[in-house]
Amino acid sequence: MKSTKYNVPVEATLEVIGGKWKVVILCLLKEGDKRFSELQRAMPVVTKKMLSQQLRELEKDGIINRTVYDEIPPKVEYSLTEEGESLREILNLMCAWGDKRLGNDPDCSGT
Template sequence: MQENHYNIPVEATLEVIGGKWKVLILCHLKNKKMRFSELQRAIPQITKKMLTQQLRELEYDGIIIRYVYQQVPPKVEYSLSHTGESLREVLNIMCAWGEKRITNQI
């Protein structure tokens, strides 16, 4: 495994949750487990391909857990992992800041 070197610590965070879609996915998953189709409805601008890619990357980085239920038809749910839960405070602060921005309070 290659060791990464960062100029400032926020680079390590952005390496895992950076980009247009990952934070949106995480904000939805911080409230509850969700199925792929639920996430797709919650984020209508994202394509199936991009959602699949982003979920795989978040799972690979240990931020989310993919639960596969052994049933027919197959059922898959996503939720925050223990590591993902450690981002809850950051996500809450980002959501609160965005709410203030939307309502022109900042």
């Protein structure tokens, strides 16, 4: 963990999961392991470069695992680490809030 001094504790959270795509990636990964192409299909407006960058940052911060399988063609899967799993409740609440705001029945609060 960085020795940065924060004025408000939520700043530490936002330093790790802040940004347009990180929470979306984490919401997808809380449903199970995903390959890069699966994440990309689920997020069609994000560029490959941005998705790669966000995944690298989440991995560097210990929130996701990147598993490379020794296969041809190469296979890489992303999953939540234990620390990433600790965000599950927050992610569920964010999803439920978004569903409510959109007028939908929350469908992701239990997973």
